[in-house]
Amino acid sequence: MSNDAPSIIDPTAAPAPSRGRAPTPGRRPSTRVYWLYLLPGGIALTVVIIVPFAMNLWYSLHKWKGGLAPMRWIGFDNYVDLMSDDAFWRSFQNSLWMIVAMVIVPTLVGIVLAAVLFDVVGKNIGTRTASFLRAVYYLPQILPIAVAGIVWNWIFNAETGALNEILRSLGVTDPPNWLGVPGLALPAVMIVLVWIQIGYPTVIFMSALQRVAPELYEAAEIDGAGWYRRFRAITIPQIRPETFVITLTCTIAALKVFAPIYVLTRGGPEGSTLVPSYYTFLNFFDKSKIGYGAAVATVLTFVIIVVAVVIQSLQARAERREEEGR
Amino acid sequence: MRIRSALSAVAVGALAVTMAACGSGNGGSTGDGGGSDASGGADGELSCGEITFWHYEGDDSAMNQSWLVAIDEWEAATGGTVTVEKQTFEQLQKNAKIVLTGDDVPDVMEYNKGNGTAGQLASQGLLTELDDYAADYGWDSVLPSSIQTTARYDEDGLMGSGPWFGVPTYGEYVTVYYNEEMFADNGIEVPTTFAELEAALDAFVAAGITPLAEAGAEYPMGQLWYQLVLHHADRDFVDAFQLFDGDVDFTSGPLKDGTDTLQEWIDKGYINPNASGLTAEDMGVAFIAGKYPVMVSGSWWFGRLNAEISDFTLGQMIFPENSLNAGSSGNLLVIPTNAKEKDCAASFIDTALAQGAQNKLAELGGLPVAGDASVITDENVKVLTQNWDAIVADDGLAFYPDWPVAGFYDQVVSFGQSLLNGSKTPDQALDTLGTFYQEGRADITGE
Numbered sequence: 089m090s091n092d093a094p095s096i097i098d099p100t101a102a103p104a105p106s107r108g109r110a111p112t113p114g115r116r117p118s119t120r121v122y123w124l125y126l127l128p129g130g131i132a133l134t135v136v137i138i139v140p141f142a143m144n145l146w147y148s149l150h151k152w153k154g155g156l157a158p159m160r161w162i163g164f165d166n167y168v169d170l171m172s173d174d175a176f177w178r179s180f181q182n183s184l185w186m187i188v189a190m191v192i193v194p195t196l197v198g199i200v201l202a203a204v205l206f207d208v209v210g211k212n213i214g215t216r217t218a219s220f221l222r223a224v225y226y227l228p229q230i231l232p233i234a235v236a237g238i239v240w241n242w243i244f245n246a247e248t249g250a251l252n253e254i255l256r257s258l259g260v261t262d263p264p265n266w267l268g269v270p271g272l273a274l275p276a277v278m279i280v281l282v283w284i285q286i287g288y289p290t291v292i293f294m295s296a297l298q299r300v301a302p303e304l305y306e307a308a309e310i311d312g313a314g315w316y317r318r319f320r321a322i323t324i325p326q327i328r329p330e331t332f333v334i335t336l337t338c339t340i341a342a343l344k345v346f347a348p349i350y351v352l353t354r355g356g357p358e359g360s361t362l363v364p365s366y367y368t369f370l371n372f373f374d375k376s377k378i379g380y381g382a383a384v385a386t387v388l389t390f391v392i393i394v395v396a397v398v399i400q401s402l403q404a405r406a407e408r409r410e411e412e413g414r
Numbered sequence: 415m416r417i418r419s420a421l422s423a424v425a426v427g428a429l430a431v432t433m434a435a436c437g438s439g440n441g442g443s444t445g446d447g448g449g450s451d452a453s454g455g456a457d458g459e460l461s462c463g464e465i466t467f468w469h470y471e472g473d474d475s476a477m478n479q480s481w482l483v484a485i486d487e488w489e490a491a492t493g494g495t496v497t498v499e500k501q502t503f504e505q506l507q508k509n510a511k512i513v514l515t516g517d518d519v520p521d522v523m524e525y526n527k528g529n530g531t532a533g534q535l536a537s538q539g540l541l542t543e544l545d546d547y548a549a550d551y552g553w554d555s556v557l558p559s560s561i562q563t564t565a566r567y568d569e570d571g572l573m574g575s576g577p578w579f580g581v582p583t584y585g586e587y588v589t590v591y592y593n594e595e596m597f598a599d600n601g602i603e604v605p606t607t608f609a610e611l612e613a614a615l616d617a618f619v620a621a622g623i624t625p626l627a628e629a630g631a632e633y634p635m636g637q638l639w640y641q642l643v644l645h646h647a648d649r650d651f652v653d654a655f656q657l658f659d660g661d662v663d664f665t666s667g668p669l670k671d672g673t674d675t676l677q678e679w680i681d682k683g684y685i686n687p688n689a690s691g692l693t694a695e696d697m698g699v700a701f702i703a704g705k706y707p708v709m710v711s712g713s714w715w716f717g718r719l720n721a722e723i724s725d726f727t728l729g730q731m732i733f734p735e736n737s738l739n740a741g742s743s744g745n746l747l748v749i750p751t752n753a754k755e756k757d758c759a760a761s762f763i764d765t766a767l768a769q770g771a772q773n774k775l776a777e778l779g780g781l782p783v784a785g786d787a788s789v790i791t792d793e794n795v796k797v798l799t800q801n802w803d804a805i806v807a808d809d810g811l812a813f814y815p816d817w818p819v820a821g822f823y824d825q826v827v828s829f830g831q832s833l834l835n836g837s838k839t840p841d842q843a844l845d846t847l848g849t850f851y852q853e854g855r856a857d858i859t860g861e
Contacts, residue, residue: 153857245696246688268630268691269835355824356631357690357831375821375854 141389148382159379166383176384179362180391182274183343186363189278190285190342195334197282198289199327201225203319205290206297222294226287233284237351240280241267270360273353277361281348289334296327328410332403336396343392364388462494462758469524470503476717476780477584477744484771488762496762507531514540519750521759527564527582527746528817533571535748536579542749544578547760553581556767556784560811561585563657564743572858574657580746583766585781586713587741587805588637589798590734594727596623596707608645608735618707619683626679627706629697630690633816633823635830637740638710640815642679643672644738652738652812658859664848665841673840677833690834713741713798716779720794728794732801738812739805743783819854 148166152159170176210218228236243250244266255263266276300322308318324331346365349355355362355370364384371381467485471477485496503526513519514535525532535541548554554562561582568576597604597614600621605611618625628635644652647668654660655669663669679685689697694711701709702722709715710733719728733739747766749759765771772785779795781802790796805811816823829847832838838846 241693244691246691247686247696247700265688265691268688268831270837273691354631356828357835358828358837370821370824374824377821 144382144385144389147379148386150379152378153376162379166380167387169380170383170387175359175362175367176364178359179364179367179384182361182363183391185274185278186281186342186345187339189281190345191335191338193282194285194338195289195331197286198334199293199324199331201286201290202293202297203323206294207315207319218294222287222291225290228284229287233347234351236280236284237348240352244276267353268357270358273357273361277348277352280352281345284348285338288338292330292334293327296330297323300326328406329403332399332406336399336403339395339399340392343388343395460492460757460761462492462755462761464495464497465521465755465758465762466497466499467522467762468499468501468506468520470501470506471524476775476778479778480583480771480775480780480782481766483774484762484766484768487768487770488765491765492758492761494758510535511538511540514750514752517752519752521749521753521755522762523748523750524745525580525748527573527580527743529567529572530820532564532580532746532748533567533573536567536576537569537571540751541579542751542753542756544581544749544760547763548578548581551760551764551767553578553764553767557582558783558806558809560809561743561783561806563811563813565746570858572657574653574659580748581763581767582743582746582783583771584744584775585741585783585802585806585811586744587739587781587802587811588641588710588712588733589739589801590731591701591709591711591715591719592729592731593701593704593707594729596704596726597729600707604729604731605734606731611734615679615684615708616682624683624686624706625708626685627697627701627709628685628689629692629694630827630831630834631692632694632827634694634697634711635689635834636815636823636826637712639672639676639826639830640740640812641710641733641736642675643668643815644740644812645675645733645736646671647738647812649738649809656813656818658818658855662848662851664844664851669844669848670840673833673844677840680833680836685834687834687836690831713781713802716794716798720779720792730794730797730801732805736810737808738810740814741805741811742813743811744781819851819858822851822854825850 147159149161149163150159151162151165205218205221209221242248246252246263246265246268249266251266252263264272267273304322304326305318308322313321344365345363346369349361349363349366350369353361355366365388368381368384368388371377371384375381467481469478469481471481481498485498489495499520506523506525510525511534525535532541544553557565562578563574565578565580565582566576567573567579592604594604596618600618600623602614602617603610605614615625626638628638650660651662651668654662680687697709697711698715698718700706702719704725747763749756749763753759767784769786772782773789774780775782776785776787776790776799777792777795779792779798781799783806785799787796787799787803790799816826825847829843832843832846833840
């Protein structure tokens with residue numbers, strides 16, 4: 089559904105301030121040919137995104153059990169029902185926690201890790217060690233989520249799990265029931281998500297740091313700036329475009345997160361780790377409430393579009409300000 | 415159960431479809447009312463060529479082994495041949511409604527029982543009505559009535575009434591497994607009544623042992639709850655709860671009493687509260703490892719328990735003083751509407767219900783619907799089968815707690831977790847469950 093993400097976040101597209109200005113008059117006749125090149129993409133967009141999205145919207149206005157069952161037009165009733173559906177609101181509330189676990193924490197930790205790997209490990213110990221560590225941080229991104237989920241289930245198992253075995257050996261008599269109690273399952277899932285996510289910003293930030301002109305650091309160093317001052321004054325502003333890209337892609341991923349929830353908790357215990365995509369899935373496949381599930385999916389899509397637009401406009405504003413400042 | 419619940423998911427979709435159920439079971443007059451004799455239903459006048467049989471049981475499973483016996487007997491009796499084509503359930507589940515509309519369909523096919531699966535195909539007119547065959551071959555008298563429930567579907571695809579659309583050849587039920595050594599070592603008598611069961615569980619708690627292996631993140635906790643509900647229930651309740659024949663009360667009666675008993679069991683420490691996050695696999699492994707003396711779960715565990723338990727003696731008993739128990743028929747053999755050799759297919763199904771195939775099932779612990787437990791040599795298999803026979807003879811199968819309405823599985827799991835975690839009182843948890851049930855029921859019945 090939101091496979092359109094890459095087009096929004098293409099990093100080469102973002103910092104190109106001169107694009108979109110009036111074309112030179114001489115080029116006008118040939119622009120028509122360009123439309124031909126857009127055709128394949130246009131067809132794909134229509135087939136893969138626009139048509140399914142329209143169908144989803146259409147379904148959401150019906151009461152329908154799927155299959156060959158009759159569809160009954162009910163207008164916006166599904167959306168009205170959503171407003172008073174606790175599970176729906178809880179799922180979006182949990183989305184905020186997903187953003188904490190998949191965007192905020194990994195980005196902050198990733199920026200520090202990247203700086204440490206690049207500045208400290210890379211320069212003092214060797215770039216090979218730095219690349220090795222970078223690969224290790226990235227490993228959870230490569231592992232199939234189903235495999236990772238099963239392993240984490242073993243770790244968190246309240247009776248036989250590695251975590252509680254360790255806690256017991258340290259003298260904790262009644263270690264927590266990680267995935268069985270509503271108050272703990274969400275934090276446990278968040279820990280797994282942080283573990284999965286952390287490699288992504290680290291790798292992006294490390295390549296960003298390579299892009300930053302070394303003269304800036306050298307000049308700052310000559311002026312007597314310490315590591316932290318250089319990090320604050322040079323690194324962070326210089327890698328702002330990457331920060332926006334990571335924030336945008338990870339926020340979208342956090343809003344539509346499904347697989348980790350499916351393999352770890354299935355939305356439980358007691359619905360405490362329900363997220364919008366899983367709630368859609370439940371309605372579609374478990375309850376056969378296709379129209380209602382489609383309504384949840386539609387709301388999720390609009391939320392993602394709004395969030396993406398907000399982040400993009402923040403980025404555009406930041407860039408404009410930077411340009412004006414120069 | 416795992417598969418079942420996933421299934422009930424997919425397809426209540428087609429329940430409301432009212433395609434005229436076609437296929438009138440044309441013919442079937444050649445049978446002689448057998449069903450107990452391999453050559454009985456298919457002798458003499460019926461000459462068959464090749465029939466195609468689709469199923470998805472593993473090669474070593476009791477089901478497959480018994481069908482192999484049926485194939486040999488049927489081929490010898492009719493001169494025909496059976497071509498077996500192995501499928502996967504997932505594949506069939508997705509494709510059946512498309513494949514079965516074509517010409518290239520099997521003559522006999524295994525399919526999952528229940529509203530969401532066989533019921534859906536029946537309501538879409540894709541399965542042959544088997545009433546005439548059932549009468550001619552005597553299936554309606556061979557199969558016990560609670561087994562017949564899952565063989566019959568009405569025009570909305572709801573099980574329990576309407577014409578025959580499939581024939582089960584085996585069954586399954588929820589039973590009590592126990593560790594004989596743990597009882598003996600702690601000087602605790604194996605219970606025969608409900609009161610003795612509670613006394614035994616109390617004695618284990620007093621000895622510092624949590625007695626019940628449980629799993630709250632999957633089906634087992636819901637089945638224990640249902641066993642306790644059934645302890646207070648009668649057949650009328652089951653008909654109302656499962657088949658929508660009558661009103662269901664979530665504030666008093668069996669549901670309330672069973673829930674209160676479960677809460678009591680949790681409060682008394684019969685169940686480890688950590689179970690709320692554990693899976694069925696965790697539960698089984700812990701029981702096999704000898705960590706818990708008692709496990710209440712399905713006959714589908716039996717093969718594994720019988721094979722893997724080496725440190726103690728496995729005991730089994732029917733849930734004490736329950737005249738109703740969670741359980742049902744196994745999967746169905748069905749004849750697609752577009753099948754070409756319907757009469758021959760029906761005679762093959764009859765052979766699968768005959769002594770040879772049924773006794774093979776019995777020997778392997780596969781719980782035959784019309785078998786003879788006396789042929790069994792393995793002691794544990796014998797007990798499992800005798801208990802099954804007793805429950806069936808007593809019309810004691812009450813299906814599963816998550817069957818009635820679509821999406822109920824997750825609700826029942828969540829309900830059990832609420833009780834284990836103490837996050838809701840029994841009344842609150844039942845109220846939530848009841849609301850979902852009534853809405854789902856109204857959706858299906860259109861009331």
